[in-house]
Amino acid sequence: MPRPPFWPKRPSKPSSAPAYVNASRVQLRRAMERFAAETPSGSRVLDAGAGTSPYRRLFRRHHYEASDFAQLPKKYAPLDYVCDITAIPTEDDRFDRVICNQVLEHVPEPAQAIRELYRVLKPGGLIFCSAPLFYAEHQRPYDFYRYTQFALRRLFTEAGFEIASIERLEGVFGTTAYQFQQMWLFLPRTVDDLRQLNVGGRIVYLAPFVLGTRWMAGHLRKLYSAAEVRWKYVGHGMPKNWVVIARKPNPVLDERATIRRRSADESGRS
Numbered sequence: 001m002p003r004p005p006f007w008p009k010r011p012s013k014p015s016s017a018p019a020y021v022n023a024s025r026v027q028l029r030r031a032m033e034r035f036a037a038e039t040p041s042g043s044r045v046l047d048a049g050a051g052t053s054p055y056r057r058l059f060r061r062h063h064y065e066a067s068d069f070a071q072l073p074k075k076y077a078p079l080d081y082v083c084d085i086t087a088i089p090t091e092d093d094r095f096d097r098v099i100c101n102q103v104l105e106h107v108p109e110p111a112q113a114i115r116e117l118y119r120v121l122k123p124g125g126l127i128f129c130s131a132p133l134f135y136a137e138h139q140r141p142y143d144f145y146r147y148t149q150f151a152l153r154r155l156f157t158e159a160g161f162e163i164a165s166i167e168r169l170e171g172v173f174g175t176t177a178y179q180f181q182q183m184w185l186f187l188p189r190t191v192d193d194l195r196q197l198n199v200g201g202r203i204v205y206l207a208p209f210v211l212g213t214r215w216m217a218g219h220l221r222k223l224y225s226a227a228e229v230r231w232k233y234v235g236h237g238m239p240k241n242w243v244v245i246a247r248k249p250n251p252v253l254d255e256r257a258t259i260r261r262r263s264a265d266e267s268g269r270s
């Protein structure tokens with residue numbers, strides 16, 4: 001892709017202000033910590049589309065296995081399975097837990113991927129899956145979709161899962177921080193950058209307006225990301241990502257639980 005004329009040529013000067021933190025990754029780490037803490041020791045866990053396996057250490061009490069198709073020119077952690085997410089070379093019902101973070105947007109056939117994750121998960125096992133609703137194109141050309149909560153509910157239930165929860169990964173402060181971050185990254189940086197856009201005499205009022213907007217965005221992205229890390233405000237507004245936790249039904253255990261519930265109800269009535 002051709003670079004816009006104002007694309008950064010070198011990293012900007014170090015600033016004394018607090019660093020910009022990717023608040024979504026902070027929230028994802030927190031959610032993964034909770035999920036790992038609730039996963040019984042010794043469970044077998046698959047990280048599907050693991051990349052650099054950023055959450056491997058959270059599963060050190062478990063049998064952690066990583067899979068990825070490893071097609072991108074980037075670093076990958078050691079992988080147990082180099083494969084497409086739609087064809088994982090393991091037996092059915094192998095894993096107690098599956099995690100799949102920030103992968104579904106890259107898969108051309110997401111329904112097939114979710115059916116495959118269902119296949120390798122044990123009955124009664126849980127999947128934790130995060131996927132973006134709002135994020136710039138990345139890992140091109142392997143970037144196909146963004147997801148609403150309704151699409152995720154449909155994809156998971158059609159594969160056979162029971163939904164335990166679908167929640168916002170971050171609140172509106174995190175989404176706002178990301179928008180300011182985009183402004184700071186991609187708005188023109190200097191009067192010369194603006195001149196390259198052939199704006200003529202309008203540069204007189206465009207320059208303070210555009211450069212001032214970018215300057216302000218540089219500060220606001222840090223404030224809003226700090227606010228997201230401190231307070232996850234989900235009263236309204238759009239998240240960047242949704243998190244699905246879903247369960248593969250276990251017909252035997254579910255039948256027993258139904259019988260126990262029925263007999264408890266009957267003894268309560270009599």
Ligand SMILES: C[S@@+](CC[C@H](N)C(=O)[O-])C[C@H]1O[C@@H](n2cnc3c(N)ncnc32)[C@H](O)[C@@H]1O
Nearest residue numbers: 049050051068069070084085101102103106107
């Ligand atoms: C945005 S990265 C996320 C990596 C990691 N899960 C994380 O949370 O940092 C997406 C990953 O999905 C992998 N991926 C993309 N398409 C895939 C496919 N069809 N099958 C398996 N892995 C895939 C990429 O190689 C990449 O490592």
